[in-house]
Amino acid sequence: MLSIQNLHASVGGKDILKGISLEVKAGEVHAIMGPNGSGKSTLSKVLAGRDEYEVTAGSVSYLGKDLLDLSPEDRAREGVFLAFQYPVEIPGVSNIMFLRTALNEIRKYHGREPVEAPEFLKLVREKTRILDLDESLLKRPVNEGFSGGEKKRNEIFQMAVLEPKLAILDETDSGLDIDALRAVSEGINKLKSSENAIIMVTHYQRLLDYIVPDFVHVLLNGKIVKSGNRELALELEEKGYDWIREELKEETA
Amino acid sequence: MTADFSQKSGLVKLAGLTGAGAFPGISEKAVKTLETLPFPDRKTEFWKYSRLDGVKSGSFTVAGNSFSLTEPDLEAVRFGSAETDRIVLEDGRLNQQMTAIHSGSPVRMLTPDQALELFPGLADRLTGGTAAIPDYFAELGKTSFSGFLILFLPAGKVQKRPVHLISYTTGTFSQPKLLVLSGKSSELTLIEHFTGKSSAAGFTNSDVRFLTEENAVVHHVRIVDEPAESAHIGRIEAWMQTNSVWNSRVITLGGKMVRNQITARLEGEGANCRMEGVYLATGSSHAENITLIDHQKPNGTSQETFRGILGGEATGVFDGKIIVQKGAQKTFANQSNKNLLLSDQATADAKPQLEIYADDVKCYHGATVGQLDETQLFYLQSRGIGKDMARALLTHAFALDVLRGIPVPAIVTWLDHQILDRLNSPVHFGEEE
Ligand SMILES: Nc1ncnc2c1ncn2[C@@H]1O[C@H](COP(=O)(O)OP(=O)(O)O)[C@@H](O)[C@H]1O
Ligand SMILES: [Mg+2]
Numbered sequence A: 001m002l003s004i005q006n007l008h009a010s011v012g013g014k015d016i017l018k019g020i021s022l023e024v025k026a027g028e029v030h031a032i033m034g035p036n037g038s039g040k041s042t043l044s045k046v047l048a049g050r051d052e053y054e055v056t057a058g059s060v061s062y063l064g065k066d067l068l069d070l071s072p073e074d075r076a077r078e079g080v081f082l083a084f085q086y087p088v089e090i091p092g093v094s095n096i097m098f099l100r101t102a103l104n105e106i107r108k109y110h111g112r113e114p115v116e117a118p119e120f121l122k123l124v125r126e127k128t129r130i131l132d133l134d135e136s137l138l139k140r141p142v143n144e145g146f147s148g149g150e151k152k153r154n155e156i157f158q159m160a161v162l163e164p165k166l167a168i169l170d171e172t173d174s175g176l177d178i179d180a181l182r183a184v185s186e187g188i189n190k191l192k193s194s195e196n197a198i199i200m201v202t203h204y205q206r207l208l209d210y211i212v213p214d215f216v217h218v219l220l221n222g223k224i225v226k227s228g229n230r231e232l233a234l235e236l237e238e239k240g241y242d243w244i245r246e247e248l249k250e251e252t253a
Numbered sequence B: 001m002t003a004d005f006s007q008k009s010g011l012v013k014l015a016g017l018t019g020a021g022a023f024p025g026i027s028e029k030a031v032k033t034l035e036t037l038p039f040p041d042r043k044t045e046f047w048k049y050s051r052l053d054g055v056k057s058g059s060f061t062v063a064g065n066s067f068s069l070t071e072p073d074l075e076a077v078r079f080g081s082a083e084t085d086r087i088v089l090e091d092g093r094l095n096q097q098m099t100a101i102h103s104g105s106p107v108r109m110l111t112p113d114q115a116l117e118l119f120p121g122l123a124d125r126l127t128g129g130t131a132a133i134p135d136y137f138a139e140l141g142k143t144s145f146s147g148f149l150i151l152f153l154p155a156g157k158v159q160k161r162p163v164h165l166i167s168y169t170t171g172t173f174s175q176p177k178l179l180v181l182s183g184k185s186s187e188l189t190l191i192e193h194f195t196g197k198s199s200a201a202g203f204t205n206s207d208v209r210f211l212t213e214e215n216a217v218v219h220h221v222r223i224v225d226e227p228a229e230s231a232h233i234g235r236i237e238a239w240m241q242t243n244s245v246w247n248s249r250v251i252t253l254g255g256k257m258v259r260n261q262i263t264a265r266l267e268g269e270g271a272n273c274r275m276e277g278v279y280l281a282t283g284s285s286h287a288e289n290i291t292l293i294d295h296q297k298p299n300g301t302s303q304e305t306f307r308g309i310l311g312g313e314a315t316g317v318f319d320g321k322i323i324v325q326k327g328a329q330k331t332f333a334n335q336s337n338k339n340l341l342l343s344d345q346a347t348a349d350a351k352p353q354l355e356i357y358a359d360d361v362k363c364y365h366g367a368t369v370g371q372l373d374e375t376q377l378f379y380l381q382s383r384g385i386g387k388d389m390a391r392a393l394l395t396h397a398f399a400l401d402v403l404r405g406i407p408v409p410a411i412v413t414w415l416d417h418q419i420l421d422r423l424n425s426p427v428h429f430g431e432e433e
Helices: A040-048 A072-077 A095-109 A117-131 A148-162 A178-191 A206-210 A230-239 A242-252 B008-016 B027-036 B071-077 B112-118 B122-127 B136-142 B374-381 B387-403 B409-422
Strands: A002-011 A014-024 A029-033 A054-062 A080-083 A090-094 A166-170 A197-202 A215-220 A223-228 B002-004 B059-061 B085-090 B108-110 B149-153 B163-169 B177-182 B187-196 B203-212 B217-225 B231-240 B245-254 B257-266 B272-281 B286-295 B301-310 B315-324 B332-341 B347-356 B362-370
Touching: A002 A040, A014 A040, A014 A054, A014 A223, A029 A230, A040 A072, A040 A080, A040 A166, A040 A197, A072 A080, A072 A095, A072 B374, A080 A148, A090 A095, A090 B374, A090 B387, A095 A117, A095 A148, A095 B387, A117 A148, A117 A178, A148 A166, A148 A178, A166 A178, A178 A206, A197 A206, A215 A230, A215 A242, A223 A230, A223 A242, A230 A242, B002 B008, B027 B136, B071 B163, B071 B187, B085 B149, B108 B112, B112 B122, B112 B149, B112 B177, B122 B203, B136 B203, B136 B231, B149 B187, B163 B203, B177 B187, B177 B217, B187 B203, B203 B217, B203 B245, B217 B231, B217 B257, B217 B409, B231 B245, B245 B257, B245 B286, B245 B387, B245 B409, B257 B272, B272 B286, B272 B315, B272 B387, B272 B409, B286 B301, B286 B332, B301 B315, B301 B347, B301 B387, B315 B332, B315 B362, B332 B347, B332 B387, B347 B362, B374 B387, B387 B409
Parallel strands: A029 A197, A029 A215, A080 A166, A166 A197, B085 B163, B149 B177, B163 B187, B177 B203, B187 B217, B203 B231, B217 B245, B231 B257, B245 B272, B257 B286, B272 B301, B286 B315, B301 B332, B315 B347, B332 B362
Antiparallel strands: A002 A014, A002 A054, A215 A223, B002 B059, B108 B149
16 A cells, blocks of 8 residues: 655755655554654655655655655545644634535545535534544634644544545554543544554554554664564563664664 | 816815715815825825825816616625615715615614704814824815715614615715714614725725714724725724724725724723724735724723735735823723735735823734744645645635624625635635534
């Protein structure tokens, strides 16, 4: 589904991604872990098409298309979804109107009719229940005045409505209490299928108790330096990242 | 007849003529003052941003006694299904034929004599100016070749249907003038709508005054949608008595040069003023708002919000002064001006001024000039919303801040659509239930 080859990206002349390669197949769940500042959010945003990051080398192919060639909106319409680490507040635009506009734009791209109001409302109600999201948040401006946890839930709520093929979740678990974590995990698990793939960026292996990854990758200083399975996440939780840094030194020595 | 602004003598002669609805004794003085005043230019402090070249070099016809408007001309200024009482001024003159006030409506039209009888202080108020220094266009406005249309809402009456006052220019020089007298505890919704023939290159120099007696409530909306080549100077002043409410929204949509001078004088204790506006200018047009909120008595509140949306090579100006007089303790005043630049060539000037002479007050102000937020744009795009639509959505939200306070939903929708259309937005956004 997604094939990242030797991806380099920089911002303001500073190299942040320094040769990332990653293969994600349909049905898989990948976890990306790594210390602060290692480039996890940058990778997520580059995949979603944020143009402040310049891709200086490498390629990304997604469902046979050159992903880097698509506008951010076309990536979304092709099924890429980024749950932001820091969801953006949009005063004056109601959550529900925003989501309906988004859904209809995606449908239009695929030659489908806009969703009728009753059908949309039904869909939205169902998803708010799964995420245990207060319905009053729907009428409020997008993310404005939402608590940290509400913002994260709102991201997953949007994902649930838009039903992407490739979901990139950037630290969706941070700042969530245990109930919220459970609700969010349920939302994510509902999306999981043999046709979809999920990339989860996380600091903690907490989320991985709920959504079991097939692969775990360690991102360090703009590179994936180690890949493994679920056990690797547990090891990282226990021992931190220093032992990996040590390993790397030994290899290069 | 013509008005030629490059030739003072002809203009003065014109100003000396007396039309219907003129108050006696005001014009003579104004004509004299006008003779001594030069045409303002960039060196005139009060006019330094305005682009008056088109007016100065222009020669405008002045409407005679005939009327030409027909129903189709007004088709474009209907607000969906909203029922209104309609008053039409054509080139500043009341067009009786096009005017339709419901028989059950409490609002009445008065002659100057009737108005003076009910409100004896009126003559003095009308002689006085909105500015301490005599101003060319204010004096011109006082001359009586065009008189006031006088609306009166008796004490305790509620005008449920909004009054829709259409001021239509066919491309002349005109001075539409309106006096709104709100009796005690009355409530009025008034929508003033300046518009005209799309090909018109006219000049409107307008005056509107509000007198709100104790506990009166006025919802005022002004839509300035002059033809693209027309110039518009509009002075609005509200004299607010004890505990009265004046909510004003001035929405500038069109005109080559639009200058709104809006003044609220909180003359009675506990008066409550909301002064808001959106100014949209594109192409090479100029939109300017010069506001003054004068807190004279204790316990008054004012909320001032202006939003500028500027595209093309347009220029926008906001000059907002708040005065809190010595006795006006416990005043609350809040002013906000935000400008959205949609192109690199558009400019916005913001000039907030606070003059506070009382010590127990709360006053705030803030002004910003900026572009659409890239982070917000990306967020919308990342959900599948195309760039043009994302821009429109954010611009819409920016204006809606002010629009949604207008108490007639059909007008909010109408204005919202107008703004998006003029920005060539690919869509309209409805408010969801
Ligand atoms: N827009 C930006 N401008 C400058 N530096 C940036 C920008 N975005 C990210 N960086 C830098 O790139 C590095 C990686 O950041 P990020 O991708 O957010 O890391 P992570 O998500 O792994 O914590 C950090 O050093 C960060 O300061
Ligand atoms: Mg991050």
